[in-house]
Structures are given as C-alpha cells and as structure tokens.
Amino acid sequence: MRTTSKHVLAAVAALSVTALALTGCAPDLAPGGASEATGASAVRVGMITSQTGPLAAYGEAYTAGFEAGLDYATDGTGTVDGRELDITWADDQGNPDTAVAKAKELIGEGTQILAGTVVSGIATSLAEQAEQNRVLYISGPAATDAITGVNDYTFRSGRQTYQDVATAGTFIGDPEGKKVVVFAQDTAFGQGNLAGVQAVLGGKGATVEGVLVAEDATEFTPFAQQILGAAPDLVFVAWAGASSGAMWTALAQQGVFDAAPVVTGLGDVATYNAYGDAGASISFLNHYFGGASGTDAEAAMIAALEDAGATPDLFSPDGFVAAQMIVQAVREGGDDVDGMVDALEGWSFESVKGELTVRAEDHALIQPMYQVRLVQGGADWVPELVEAVDADEVAPPVAGE
CATH class of the missing domain: 3.40.50.2300 (Response regulator)
Structure with a gap:
C-alpha cells in the first residue's frame, strides 16, 4: 500500500438515518x-x-x-x-x-x-x-x-475530470496561444472542470478563464453574453442536471456557436434531444454511450x-x-x-x-474515452462514434507528483 499525506477537508454531521436495504440482493x-x-x-x-x-x-x-x-x-x-x-x-x-x-x-x-x-x-x-x-x-x-x-x-x-478535459483537448490541436473559456456550474463538479482545463490545456500554453454559474440559476442570457465578450477560441461546457436544455437554448440564441467551437461532454440518453439543433454543431467528448466499445x-x-x-x-x-x-x-x-x-x-x-x-x-x-457527434435518427438525435481515444493519451498525471 502507498502512504499519502493528502486529506479531504469536509464537514460531517452524524444524522440518525436508516439505510435502505435492497432486499432482492441480500442473502438469508x-x-x-x-x-x-x-x-x-x-x-x-x-x-x-x-x-x-x-x-x-x-x-x-x-x-x-x-x-x-x-x-x-x-x-x-x-x-x-x-x-x-x-x-x-x-x-x-x-x-x-x-x-x-x-x-x-x-x-x-x-x-x-x-x-x-x-x-x-x-x-x-x-x-x-x-x-x-x-x-x-x-x-x-x-x-x-x-x-x-x-x-x-x-x-x-x-x-475523472482530467480524462474528460484531455479528451476535449484532442479536438483543438495545439492549444498554445489559444483562449479557452470554461462555462460551468459553480459546484465541485464545475470547479473541478475549470481546474482540469487550467491544468491540462493551460499547461499546454492556452489561456483559460471560467464563467461559473450558480447551480440554481434559470436565466443564462447574461452568461452567454459574458462568454462572447471574452472572445474565446474554444468554449468548454461542463453541465449537469435539469437546467441543461435552457442553458443550450440561451447559448444558441445569443450566437455563441457562431463565435467559437463548443465542446462538452455527451450526457445521458435523456439529454440527447435537449441540445436541439445545436447538437449538430457541438463536438462531444464522451465517457460512454450504448454501443460505443x-x-x-x-x-x-x-x-x-x-x-x-x-x-x-x-x-x-x-x-x-x-x-x-x-x-x-x-x-x-x-x-x-x-x-x-x-x-x-x-x-x-x-x-x-x-x-x-x-x-x-x-x-x-x-481507460479509453470517446469523441462523439450527434446525428439525427428519425425524430431523435443519436450518438455516433467519431474516434476512440487511447487510455494512455488521456491518462492523468500521478497525483502528488
């Protein structure tokens, strides 16, 4: 076993809550x-x-x-x-x-x-x-x-986030001298993505800045305008949850897709249609979709x-x-x-x-990762594999080194 000096700082509370048992899996x-x-x-x-x-x-x-x-x-x-x-x-x-x-x-x-x-x-x-x-x-x-x-x-x-970001980096070639804006929720997930882009693409010479949005935000037009004002070469979007559809609509309406390439992670099946017409313009990094491997x-x-x-x-x-x-x-x-x-x-x-x-x-x-695009399959949008990205190409550096 290794020994590490890293510790997670988190506030914990001892609540009296009964765990839920999945009886179908528990033995007699x-x-x-x-x-x-x-x-x-x-x-x-x-x-x-x-x-x-x-x-x-x-x-x-x-x-x-x-x-x-x-x-x-x-x-x-x-x-x-x-x-x-x-x-x-x-x-x-x-x-x-x-x-x-x-x-x-x-x-x-x-x-x-x-x-x-x-x-x-x-x-x-x-x-x-x-x-x-x-x-x-x-x-x-x-x-x-x-x-x-x-x-x-x-x-x-x-x-992990690093693997997502490294996969995004495979879409833009040499990041040296380019400007990347990270558009994300102001959560551990979003902050982790910003830090990941700074580490991965910033470490390769890109200028990286973040536009972080409160998790409960419902109006995204001002943030889309903030992205445009930054004049990025690439917009990296890290988003999760029910507000995704409204967010993508705002980006499309404000012309963000016309101003710079946009890359994001392809979410779960329920989100495939949420990108609307913007789905055809987005470069998707992907952890997994059915049939990918x-x-x-x-x-x-x-x-x-x-x-x-x-x-x-x-x-x-x-x-x-x-x-x-x-x-x-x-x-x-x-x-x-x-x-x-x-x-x-x-x-x-x-x-x-x-x-x-x-x-x-x-x-x-x-693990390997994927480049994916969305294509129309009848009335729905469906993922199509562009390229499998080798596991070693997107492997994070050893933590602590």
Whole structure:
C-alpha cells in the first residue's frame, strides 16, 4: 500500500438515518451473519448513491449497471468463492451530510466495503470516512479529480475530470496561444472542470478563464453574453442536471456557436434531444454511450440491462466496474481491507470499455474515452462514434507528483 499525506477537508454531521436495504440482493443469513447455504460469513457491502434528488437518473443508471456487473463478475451466482455479498443500498439524496450519516451507520454495522455516489462533493466526504474507519471505498460516477490519490482506501469505478478535459483537448490541436473559456456550474463538479482545463490545456500554453454559474440559476442570457465578450477560441461546457436544455437554448440564441467551437461532454440518453439543433454543431467528448466499445463485456451488460427493462446509459459502466472491483477485492483480499486494497492496486481487467487498469500509485482508473457527434435518427438525435481515444493519451498525471 502507498502512504499519502493528502486529506479531504469536509464537514460531517452524524444524522440518525436508516439505510435502505435492497432486499432482492441480500442473502438469508444465519445468526452471526453466516450464510445458511455455505456456512461462510457474508461480506457486507454498502452502496450509497442518489435514488432521489436532482441526479437520481444517474444513480439509477449506476445501480442497473452494478446489478449487471455483479451477475457478470460472479457468473450469475451473486457469490464470491461461495461467500454471499450482503448488499445494502442507501439513498444519499444528493446531500453530503446524509451520505456521511448513512456511511457511518453502515460502517457501525460491520460494513467493510462502500461504493457509489454520482456527486463529487459526496465522494470526497465518503473518501474521508473510508480513511478514518479503514474501509474500502470505490467511488462511482463522481468526476472530481480530488478522489484520485486522496488516500490508500479510496478507488474509483468511473472516469475523472482530467480524462474528460484531455479528451476535449484532442479536438483543438495545439492549444498554445489559444483562449479557452470554461462555462460551468459553480459546484465541485464545475470547479473541478475549470481546474482540469487550467491544468491540462493551460499547461499546454492556452489561456483559460471560467464563467461559473450558480447551480440554481434559470436565466443564462447574461452568461452567454459574458462568454462572447471574452472572445474565446474554444468554449468548454461542463453541465449537469435539469437546467441543461435552457442553458443550450440561451447559448444558441445569443450566437455563441457562431463565435467559437463548443465542446462538452455527451450526457445521458435523456439529454440527447435537449441540445436541439445545436447538437449538430457541438463536438462531444464522451465517457460512454450504448454501443460505443463493442466489447464482449459491453454486450453482456447491454443484454442484462435489456432483460431488466433498462437501457445502457452514460454511467452504466461505472456500476458494472464497481461490481467487478468489489468481486476482485473480496476474492483476493478476503476479510482484510488492506488485502482488498492490495488486490485492486495495479489490477488490469477487461470491462465494458475494454481494458482498464487501476493505477497502483494513486488509484486512477486508466481507460479509453470517446469523441462523439450527434446525428439525427428519425425524430431523435443519436450518438455516433467519431474516434476512440487511447487510455494512455488521456491518462492523468500521478497525483502528488
């Protein structure tokens, strides 16, 4: 295991909240937590994600992907070498205090593995709990770079902001001397994207400035005018949530698309039509869309999702990978959390997006990314792959170096 001096600074509150159990996944346990079928003790796993709140749809995709990944990683048994996984799902409601309270409750009940959340601010708080309580934590879709290298016990099953930004950089060639404006919400996610663009493209010679908007803003015309006033060579948009449609409409109405190339991340399926006619003009970086990779693991995931009445979506692989990582940790690490950490560090494996590697030095998840465009498919807009970007081309530098 590594040793790191980095710590997450987060305020935590101990609230009395009961975690929600997904009864369909929990085994029948004999007294003391032993499986009646095998006699072996079950491994307690706490899954914390948004089941309600503004990012509940992302949490739903993550959850469905996890169920598909667990089936894939355990060959349909739901067990690891005969051991049951006692899985409890908890709703973080998009609130860090709620998430921390539920994490504390789960840890108090003997949970050794926590996973999940789509919210960057929650992920940093859960990472702190993992270090304080010496439990394994595998962050979900939360993109903040702060998770990578934060402590020995924290990993991630999704991509991080640096990988998004590095993928955006593949659209503009040499950034030396160019001006990039980051248009984002004033949240941990948005601030992380601004910092990422400053680090990645600014580090290559671009001038980078931010136009940050309050998360509850509903009028975007003044911000679009601010972008135009900056005279950028590239506009990088980092946005999440229900206000996306109004934001894109404002940019189109104010002529931002005529003034500079615009690049952003392609969101979940529900957003494909929200870009309107602007969708044809945007250069999309992409973490994942259904059919992007063509791997065997992707085919298995899509089949499982469709059987469950779900659709492959942006964060389906994050849940799928989380299940693979949990199974690897239990299979190789047993009941020892430090052993679980050792089992994941440096691990390379085949997953939905192809070969992934958990970098030993800082637990970054090295993975390919995608350039995508939207095209009209009948009445709807649908993604089309432009190019797969090699994992090493967008790999973040080792945290702390």
